[in-house]
Amino acid sequence: MSDYDVIVLGGGPGGYIAAERLGHAGKKVLLVEGQYLGGTCLNVGCIPTKTLLNAAKSYAHAQHGARIGLTVEGLSLDWAKLQAWKKKVVDTLVGGVAQSEKKAGVEVLEAYGRFEGPGRVSADGRTYTAEHVILATGSVPVMPPIPGVRDNPQVVDSTGLLDIPEQPKRLVVIGGGVIGIEFASLFATLGSQVSVIEMLPEIVPNMDTELAATMRRALKGIDFHLSCRVTKVDGGTVHFETADGSPGSVEADVVLMAVGRRAALEGWGAQESGLDIGRGGIVVDDRMRTNLPGVWAVGDVTGRSLLAHAAYRMGEVAVANILDPQAHRRGEVMRWHLVPWAVYSLPEAAGVGLTEQQARAAGRDVVTATVPGYMSGRFIAEEGTQAVGASKIVVDARTRQVLGIHLLAPYASEAIWGATAVLETELSIDDLRQVVIPHPTISELIREAAWAVKA
Template structure:
């Protein structure tokens, strides 16, 4: 049988494309070599947020007295936290499978291998298609630091399934994944150290707000080594010796457990990509146009393989654009307002330009900053803490970027996403009626 669309990869990009194409009446075949949902659903976005919510509830219980509520001897059960995480993942994976099945998508478990742009093989069978969508995702990158092949270490996958707390944990990498795990283990009482090569955590996020998050976690006991390079690992009976160097000299840390979290890279091997001769970007990712079509007609690339934005919500939108182009609909991908969120406690979220990116581009702008305490709802729900809202406005009054530090930043940032994507003027945004009392009112208060 010849399919209208064959999709390789069943993560957010793959299953979104499959459902959209199936609902539109196209014949769709989806290959997934492991589990539907990809990294995001099985070992990324969803499981980490499940663990972090348990840690947040534990934090609230321990500090309930701030809200005039007494909770005696708050405790947690790590194996049960991990079990609940697995239950949530199973439920959502079944939900994805149900949606695809109801959209008449054929699902094959196995590695689809590209023969040419119209032919894919899997498990000894050959399948034909008119359009091919590549959604192979990304994988953990482990740098070739001397000694790394002689030690045992965690990746995010190992940390998600661990049922015993270490006494100490060193996290190499202070990006989003590293900070979320730092938050989780710190809440549960583990001694955490974060080593980051850059001069601030959360590269790409607003530096000022990232520094506020770091300062808060420093007060909670997390040790940060910034502008620090790991030079070697050595296995010991007590754990792992981590050698490092920075402007102050050299040093060695002993960690019972080590979490490698320096980033991810697109999966480009193992599925016959070399048989397509696609045009690459400077970073060796696949180059696509505004419709997510590659340099080869009929071959589309969505998600991490493009290297544009390694985020699940970006992948979902890219998949929609690709399917719309196959269907002949007018649509194109915009990266103007891709939100970034860090699900620590408190959260940090941002969209659009940062001060750093605007300065680098030489763009004229003004900064509006307001403490989160100017939101009545925030004050009611966040006793004894504060946060920051920052809005970046161009010289023509256009909203260029918005950044929030404080709960629930992940939920209210969508309001700002729309303002940035639609290029609203500050005055236009201010005229919109916000419900009261909500934390989202902080944007209108700032303006």
């Protein structure tokens, strides 16, 4: 007889939500986590970065308040206090996860675990058995083999940048994806001199290219070097090559390596266990099953969608199918193409579904509409007449089904869930036009774009 019904290896968003859901369902669950409960997102990712970004937004509002009659005298930034506030937020939420697991009856083992095969995990000097094992070991930052990067104290990953003792005067960000842009926006807003070097011709490659270009122009205080390949890093000097082969360089006090993350597959038995491992991570189906019986994988380790909210849903899908082998018949599967994304920069951006470029590349005949942010009364009231923002909708020209919704505006991350619901329920553009959206809100930009579509 097994020690547990389910063992969860990894205490990040996918792992801890799966353990909690299973515990509340009456299952005997062991959650094994060796580094920190809450995983990368809660400890050194989503939560600390958004805490600092919120502070940056407050700082920017105070700096520019005079234009609306709010003058702040003696505005200053105390980096040490800001770091202390970040730590308090993280500690509070980590404590909340621990309490949630306890309330659900989940046993939490603070130790590094090793997957020994179906139904077996070793940790803390003993082997534990279970009917099911959920693998949720997360991801780690990518550190490419660029000359001068390894053992260079001026080069940090996202975790290292979150803990720097003082704000850098000059920051170079290698990589213009979501992580790179959020940090670039954060430090530029706080007054650092920031440069972003990106190999591709535009920032945020998963974003609609029209809105990505608009967003780049709206990001203040950042010097962009696009279509550039970093050739070496010499101390704080980053050398790069432009698209035409011309050399260039940028000086920095701190260099952030933000070229992405990869599935954490080393050191816990993944390669030795017989798991099917693909190019991005552990191969799973839409129910989160691996090739091994009774073994499931969720979150970043699958390489499918390296987002915390995707991990939450993966954990829930795995739990639903563990509890009921027929759960997939009632829709308990991962719909990978409907996972929304967000960039918490100044301004924010978010999207769900296909971009215009993706739809056309897939051979879809589409119609689109893009409306400016000033079509929303709240946008003007809060951001002013010169602010940059937009909403874009992608619609199938034949079926009239909404294929994608994209926002560049304040609160975009808060509004995008509604857009996700539109795509989840397969609404047509006619259906969407009938939805009542509160006024005045940023979300009204979705309605304005819907009515602007010539379909």
